[in-house]
Amino acid sequence: xxxxxxxxxxxxxxxxxxxxxxxxxxxxxxxxxxxxxxxxxxxxxxxxxxxxxxxxxxxxxxxxxxxxxxxxxxxxxxxxxxxxxxxxxxxxxxxxxxxxxxxxxxxxxxxxxxxxxxxxxxxxxxxxxxxxxxxxxxxxxxxxxxxxxxxxxxxxxxxxxxxxxxxxxxxxxxxxxxxxxxxxxxxxxxxxxxxxxxxxxxxxxxxxxxxxxxxxxxxxxxxxxxxxxxxxxxxxxxxxxxxxxxxxxxxxxxxxxxxxxxxxxxxxxxxxxxxxxxxxxxxxxxxx
Amino acid sequence: xxxxxxxxxxxxxxxxxxxxxxxxxxxxxxxxxxxxxxxxxxxxxxxxxxxxxxxxxxxxxxxxxxxxxxxxxxxxxxxxxxxxxxxxxxxxxxxxxxxxxxxxxxxxxxxxxxxxxxxxxxxxxxxxxxxxxxxxxxxxxxxxxxxxxxxxxxxxxxxxxxxxxxxxxxxxxxxxxxxxxxxxxxxxxxxxxxxxxxxxxxxxxxxxxxxxxxxxxxxxxxxxxxxxxxxxxxxxxxxxxxxxx
Numbered sequence: 001x002x003x004x005x006x007x008x009x010x011x012x013x014x015x016x017x018x019x020x021x022x023x024x025x026x027x028x029x030x031x032x033x034x035x036x037x038x039x040x041x042x043x044x045x046x047x048x049x050x051x052x053x054x055x056x057x058x059x060x061x062x063x064x065x066x067x068x069x070x071x072x073x074x075x076x077x078x079x080x081x082x083x084x085x086x087x088x089x090x091x092x093x094x095x096x097x098x099x100x101x102x103x104x105x106x107x108x109x110x111x112x113x114x115x116x117x118x119x120x121x122x123x124x125x126x127x128x129x130x131x132x133x134x135x136x137x138x139x140x141x142x143x144x145x146x147x148x149x150x151x152x153x154x155x156x157x158x159x160x161x162x163x164x165x166x167x168x169x170x171x172x173x174x175x176x177x178x179x180x181x182x183x184x185x186x187x188x189x190x191x192x193x194x195x196x197x198x199x200x201x202x203x204x205x206x207x208x209x210x211x212x213x214x215x216x217x218x219x220x221x222x223x224x225x226x227x228x229x230x231x232x233x234x235x236x237x238x239x240x241x242x243x244x245x246x247x248x249x250x251x252x253x254x255x256x257x258x259x260x261x262x263x264x265x266x267x268x269x270x271x272x273x274x275x276x277x278x279x280x281x282x283x284x285x286x287x288x
Numbered sequence: 289x290x291x292x293x294x295x296x297x298x299x300x301x302x303x304x305x306x307x308x309x310x311x312x313x314x315x316x317x318x319x320x321x322x323x324x325x326x327x328x329x330x331x332x333x334x335x336x337x338x339x340x341x342x343x344x345x346x347x348x349x350x351x352x353x354x355x356x357x358x359x360x361x362x363x364x365x366x367x368x369x370x371x372x373x374x375x376x377x378x379x380x381x382x383x384x385x386x387x388x389x390x391x392x393x394x395x396x397x398x399x400x401x402x403x404x405x406x407x408x409x410x411x412x413x414x415x416x417x418x419x420x421x422x423x424x425x426x427x428x429x430x431x432x433x434x435x436x437x438x439x440x441x442x443x444x445x446x447x448x449x450x451x452x453x454x455x456x457x458x459x460x461x462x463x464x465x466x467x468x469x470x471x472x473x474x475x476x477x478x479x480x481x482x483x484x485x486x487x488x489x490x491x492x493x494x495x496x497x498x499x500x501x502x503x504x505x506x507x508x509x510x511x512x513x514x515x516x517x518x519x520x521x522x523x524x525x526x527x528x529x530x531x532x533x
Contacts, residue, residue, distance in 0.1 A: 038371060159389055163381055166371040166418075170433075173338060173360050174384040221417055222372050 008246045014133050015242060021135045021143050021199050022238025022256060025208045028147030029192040030230035031154055033206075033213030034223065035185065039165050042214065044097065045206040047104040049193050051081035053111030053202050056127065056194075061118050065126065067138050067198075074197055078190030081107050086186050090179060130201030130253045132242075139198050146195040150188050157181045162223055200253040207257030208234050215264040218271020233263050291316040291354060291441055291472045292337065297346035298529075299329065299336040304522040305344065306332040308495045309531055316440075317470040319463075321477050321487035321503065324515050328493045330476040331363055334443045337474065350441070356385070359439035361430055363446045363476070369419050375429055376414040379404060382436030404435035409458060424455040431459055442466055444475040448482065460486055480507060494518035 008015045036045050055077025059069030081103045089096035115124060135143075154161070160181040163171040171178045196205030212233035213226070220226035241256030248255075269276050292314040299307040307329035314320055322330045335341045337348055338360035359382075379401050380393060387393065393401075405411055408428040413421070421429060427447065434442060444463070448456045464486060466473055477483050483490060483503060490506040492498040494515040499506040 156390060159381075159384075159387075162373065162377075163384075165368065166373050166378065167365060167367045167381070169340075169362055169366040170381065172340065173358070174437075177389060217372075220372065222374055222377070226372060 004247055005243060008243070014135075015246065017135045017140060018132045018199075018242055018252060019239060021132055021140060022208070022242070023235050024140070024143040024147045025192075025195055025199055026212065026231050026234025026238060028150035028188075029196060029209040030212045030216075030234040031227040032150060032185075032188050032192050033209040033211075034216065034226045034230050035154075035161055035165065036189065036210065037213045037217065038223065038226075041096070042210055044100055045189065045193070045210050047100050048078060048082060048189055049197070049202055049205040050108040050111070051104040052078040052190065052193055052197060052205075053127075054107050054114055055080075055111075056197060056202070057111045057114040060123070060127065061114055065123060067136075067142065071142060071194055071198070074194040075190060077107060077111075078193060079187060082186040082190050083183065086183055090182075126201070128201045128203050129251065130197065130199050130204065132199045132252045132256065133245075135199065143195045143198065146191050150192060153184060153188055157184060161185060200257065204253055204257045207253075207260055208238070211257065211260035211264050212237065215260070215267040215271075218267040218273050218275045221273065233260065237263055291318070291350060293349040295347045295349060297336065297348060298344045299332045299341060300344050301332075303344065304526070305329075305495060305529070307336065307493070308529075309346070310493075310497055312491070312497065312500050314472060314474060316472055317467070318472055318474075318489050319467045319487045320472075320474045320489045320491060321483040322474060322491045322493055323477060323480070323483060323507070324493035324498070325518060328515065328518060329495050330493055331445050333493065334360065334362075334445050334474065334476060337441075338443055354440055357438075357440040358443065359434045359437040359441070360443040361434060361445060361447055363449075365430060367418070367426070369421075369426070371419075372417055374415050374417055375405070375410065375421070376401060378418055379429060379432045379436055382433035385437070401432075401436055404432040407435060407462065408432045424451050427451055427459070428455065431462055435462070439471070441472045441474070444473065446476050446478065448477070448479065456482075483507065 009019060033045065036042055052074040055073035055075070056070045057073070059066070059071070059073030063069040081100070085096060085100040085103045088094055088099035115127060160171060160175065160177045164178050164182060168178060192209060193205050196208060200207055212230040215233050216226045216229035220229050237260035238256050240259040242252060244250060244259060245252035245255035267275060272278050294310055294312050294314075297307060297310045298305050310333070322333060324330055332341070336343060338358055339355065340360070380397075383393065383397055383401070386397070402411075405414065408431050410425065410428050410432060413425070418426065418429070431447075447459060451459070460482065463473055463475070475487070477487070484507065487503055489501065490503040491500045492506050492511050492515055495518060498515045499511045
């Protein structure tokens with residue numbers, strides 16, 4: 001038991017680093033995922049994950065697999081797409097999903113072309129699926145910094161974000177903070193996707209952001225609780241995924257996301273807030 | 289002293305006027321009912337007063353401090369009822385002007401929220417999520433938020449539609465209380481009985497003002513007939529209005 005569950009983390013530094021990386025990712029990403037879900041932008045996270053590809057790919061093309069250029073490139077591309085899409089949605093008749101779809105498709109096509117201009121299959125594999133077992137110090141510090149910035153920004157923007165989601169008309173009537181806080185929020189999405197990109201790759205970067213958040217929806221009744229539960233689920237799937245990957249020799253990034261998926265499926269069936277069993281097999285009702 | 293002065297105000301969409309060359313004053317502490325057929329521009333007028341849309345021409349004049357003390361209850365509030373938030377927290381959002389982005393709630397603020405909930409008959413609903421409320425309870429909750437907002441000018445767009453008689457009477461009492469506290473209330477209403485009972489002033493609107501003044505003089509059969517004759521559809525080929533300066 002010890003050998004399977006705790007031993008690997010005591011014995012191997014790369015396992016500890018991977019666990020710390022997963023914790024950092026969950027702390028920042030899961031609350032962002034909760035807001036994405038509540039604002040009906042769950043798929044937007046996936047779109048944005050593709051949108052950062054051309055930037056990261058450009059960094060890779062020029063400098064190889066290096067942390068700084070790929071991070072800067074990814075952030076720049078993500079911000080460019082998120083801001084343009086957000087602005088188009090605010091100031092034209094296009095809804096956010098439509099404008100985002102247009103921009104992320106452009107950027108995905110561009111990214112694939114840039115990646116194909118250089119690169120071995122190993123590098124390509126790393127770009128697509130990440131390297132959670134090879135997180136070096138600078139990458140870990142980057143992940144921790146991003147989750148710190150995210151938590152502070154969310155604390156400051158909590159009220160307008162909640163109000164903009166639940167009653168945007170009212171927010172407009174009392175404050176002009178709706179548009180700026182929305183843009184900052186999109187920025188947080190990009191930052192956390194870039195963090196996810198380093199650990200889990202471009203294809204699964206949204207995994208630790210969305211799955212724990214969506215699973216939490218079946219358990220919590222207000223936003224704060226949802227965010228806390230989502231962070232917990234994220235960390236749990238990081239740990240469980242690493243244990244699975246160590247013992248079964250499965251690829252670690254996909255194992256972590258798969259564990260988050262298992263938590264989601266369990267929540268879907270048993271979750272007390274609208275899960276399948278409580279909904280279709282209700283407990284005996286009360287008198288009043 | 290007038291709270292709001294409306295000068296030659298035209299509001300509309302895509303250059304088509306929904307409210308056309310409206311002039312008038314809303315006195316401070318007035319209870320004004322806005323009545324008229326569907327498509328008469330009543331909701332548009334309220335949006336214009338709230339500053340949610342800008343005029344095509346003309347102006348809505350009020351003091352700067354008044355402009356920041358407006359509470360506006362739209363006809364169909366854009367509330368996402370599936371959002372996980374409790375009744376207490378939603379009503380607390382009415383405190384925005386005092387708490388700003390991240391100020392906390394003081395003990396007095398919490399008491400004010402409890403009192404507002406009690407005033408609309410929702411004591412005991414504090415920790416319920418908004419998705420569990422009925423239509424009437426939701427409207428009561430929104431009135432509680434209006435109470436908490438402590439505004440000088442309160443704009444209500446069809447606040448009593450699809451609400452049972454008891455709730456309607458309770459909420460109307462609140463409106464009367466606001467009036468007694470010298471707040472200005474402008475409400476879009478369809479029920480003429482309610483207007484005659486509770487609102488001394490009326491504006492009968494059919495894009496243009498048919499009549500504006502004491503309710504008895506406004507709601508005459510001739511005026512109501514004239515309002516009904518308004519054509520509803522915009523004319524896509526209408527020329528440019530000659531009155532436009």
